[in-house]
Amino acid sequence: MGTQRNPNINEASQNHQTMKNLADYQILVTGGNGAIGCNLVRKLLDLSAKVTVLDDFSQGKKKNLATKKNLMIIRGDIASKKILSKVFSCHYDYVFHLAARFANELSVKDPLEDLRVNVQGTLQTLFHSAKNKVDRFLYTSSSSIYGPQNNNLCKENSIPHPSTPYAASKLSAEHYCHAISELYDLDYTIVRLSNSYGPYDPPGRYRNVIPNFFQAAIQKKDLVITGTGKETRDFTYVDDCVNGIILAATSKRAKNDTFNLGTGKETKMLNLAKLILQRTKSRSNIVFKPRRSFDHIKNRKMDISKAKKLLGYTPSTDLQTGLQSTYDWFVSRK
Numbered sequence: 001m002g003t004q005r006n007p008n009i010n011e012a013s014q015n016h017q018t019m020k021n022l023a024d025y026q027i028l029v030t031g032g033n034g035a036i037g038c039n040l041v042r043k044l045l046d047l048s049a050k051v052t053v054l055d056d057f058s059q060g061k062k063k064n065l066a067t068k069k070n071l072m073i074i075r076g077d078i079a080s081k082k083i084l085s086k087v088f089s090c091h092y093d094y095v096f097h098l099a100a101r102f103a104n105e106l107s108v109k110d111p112l113e114d115l116r117v118n119v120q121g122t123l124q125t126l127f128h129s130a131k132n133k134v135d136r137f138l139y140t141s142s143s144s145i146y147g148p149q150n151n152n153l154c155k156e157n158s159i160p161h162p163s164t165p166y167a168a169s170k171l172s173a174e175h176y177c178h179a180i181s182e183l184y185d186l187d188y189t190i191v192r193l194s195n196s197y198g199p200y201d202p203p204g205r206y207r208n209v210i211p212n213f214f215q216a217a218i219q220k221k222d223l224v225i226t227g228t229g230k231e232t233r234d235f236t237y238v239d240d241c242v243n244g245i246i247l248a249a250t251s252k253r254a255k256n257d258t259f260n261l262g263t264g265k266e267t268k269m270l271n272l273a274k275l276i277l278q279r280t281k282s283r284s285n286i287v288f289k290p291r292r293s294f295d296h297i298k299n300r301k302m303d304i305s306k307a308k309k310l311l312g313y314t315p316s317t318d319l320q321t322g323l324q325s326t327y328d329w330f331v332s333r334k
């Protein structure tokens with residue numbers, strides 16, 4: 001369970017110099033066992049914070065975090081008042097709210113469960129955070145809230161067009177952040193993440209394209225692209241996401257504001273598949289299938305100029321390096 005890191009990962013993505021000193025800060029991370037959450041927790045512990053994780057392990061029974069001093073892991077549902085009362089029995093300086101039911105496909109199958117976890121669960125966590133007088137509530141929203149945009153470029157002030165239940169639930173929870181902040185004077189920051197990838201992101205039916213391509217390539221199965229391969233996404237290495245999340249939560253300039261976190265660069269799905277075949281030296285085929293009913297977004301590019309300017313956010317891991325690090329983790333995991 002040790003952290004797998006490629007030594008080639010750009011130093012800037014790992015240094016702490018621009019980060020606030022979090023020594024002895026009490027931090028709650030919901031969804032802290034997840035793909036982004038466990039990387040965030042490791043970074044917070046590196047920054048000497050005291051971290052409590054609340055996770056129901058619904059996205060994987062396996063613990064992604066080893067037992068550590070300054071880390072407490074509580075298993076439970078964010079939508080349960082009883083669990084939240086227990087978790088919030090001490091004071092937190094920051095709450096990083098990442099727990100969510102993930103994936104557009106799953107949300108199409110069961111939108112009510114999405115609503116329960118992503119909206120009701122967020123609302124309960126907001127209430128408790130306000131009562132707890134936390135310094136900042138950080139909410140991880142998603143680029144999916146933008147839906148189809150005219151020029152594919154997503155800016156924070158673009159009008160959102162959520163086109164799946166997941167996207168609708170993520171946007172709805174953003175609105176609750178504003179509302180609870182107004183009502184109870186809770187400071188919050190929203191980050192809209194684009195497609196994150198890296199160590200601890202497992203493959204699976206409802207999971208992300210990069211681990212699923214790696215799994216298929218390693219197992220000599222077809223890499224299936226739903227579409228023409230010209231579709232694009234902004235793939236962001238998890239360390240860059242984590243740095244952006246911490247900068248946003250701890251920056252005074254980010255109070256009650258919303259930021260895109262991505263790389264600002266688009267990658268075509270076909271290029272991604274080819275890079276993964278090269279990296280794994282796999283002879284798997286790339287096959288094309290029709291787009292799925294919920295694949296409304298052909299191309300997406302994040303405008304990250306606001307986070308760069310106000311937070312000093314600088315994504316620094318290029319796709320080749322990030323994929324190598326992801327592959328190293330993939331082959332080393334048990």
Ligand SMILES: NC(=O)c1ccc[n+]([C@@H]2O[C@H](COP(=O)([O-])OP(=O)(O)OC[C@H]3O[C@@H](n4cnc5c(N)ncnc54)[C@H](O)[C@@H]3O)[C@@H](O)[C@H]2O)c1
Nearest residue numbers: 031033034035036056057058059077078099100142195196
């Ligand atoms: N990964 C991405 O590309 C991406 C992109 C945009 C936004 N996001 C957002 O970032 C956050 C983290 O994403 P991730 O990729 O780490 O997802 P993930 O699925 O790997 O992690 C989510 C974690 O939340 C936990 N969880 C789910 N339901 C819960 C519940 N009811 N109570 C407690 N815990 C619960 C899961 O067990 C899991 O560990 C999510 O809010 C997601 O919507 C992720």
